[in-house]
Amino acid sequence: MRLENKVAVVTGGGRGIGKGISLKLAQEGASVIIASTTLAPAQAVAEEIIQSEGKACAIQTDVSDFDSVKNMVAKTEADFGTIDILVNNAGGSAREKMTLFADSEESTWDFILNTNLKGVFYTCRAVINGMLDKGQGTIVNIGSVAGMIGLASQVDYSAAKGGVIAFTQALAKEVAPEGVRVNCVSPGPITSDAGRNIPPEMKAKLAKSSLGQCTGFGHFGDPSDIANLVAFLASEESKYITGQNYAVCGVMNLGLTDRLGG
């Protein structure tokens, strides 16, 4: 097991991609602290890990609230002694109504930026000194292909995730000399719970859109596609890798996909 005796915090780990990451890190031997706004699903994932002889607990945390994050970090350090791995997964763009930028509202911008970007600042700020003092630690941020290529109707989310990628690169440069690594995994469309509020007519539109076709595989990814890479980046197997952003999206980030021959 690659993460034996490690302590990992996974934000938003109660469902979707975060659940996949929590289960994978636990399988690899880590104690997993699932920090999420919604406690019941996080507790259910912790229970699933414990049933399989793993170690886990759930803590109600809002990553867009610095006091809440500081409490979570203090409680984790008190109960588990340290934090070796931080996975910043909480976030998302899913909303009932996607709008063009021309119709966008400041309140939505604030909500998306606070959850996806400022939340990463809060959690990293709360753990970084502990990692620097120990001279080791790994942070894996969950970005998005939206932050690499920009998605229409998701200007706010694209800006926030682009910020997460640049944040990853800059912080990695600062902390590499002390042995702390920071990387980013940027998923393309992943089948998760995030789409639960999207109305059926928009789902039908999505399936027909280039977003439904653009991965090259003809289907979306699933949380394990992200979790496998996160586990590698959290482990010593990736000890020479930092400041990198990995797109996990088939060929979605590469532009034209038409096959003109044949």
Ligand SMILES: NC(=O)c1ccc[n+]([C@@H]2O[C@H](COP(=O)([O-])OP(=O)(O)OC[C@H]3O[C@@H](n4cnc5c(N)ncnc54)[C@H](O)[C@@H]3O)[C@@H](O)[C@H]2O)c1
């Ligand atoms: N699903 C996709 O297609 C996709 C694609 C690219 C990137 N992503 C990114 O992957 C991550 C996970 O996405 P998902 O699809 O699993 O989402 P999801 O909505 O299924 O799950 C998100 C989880 O985060 C928690 N959460 C939300 N706001 C929070 C907050 N302020 N504090 C703490 N917890 C909070 C929710 O309770 C939930 O458990 C997000 O950062 C998202 O932007 C997802």
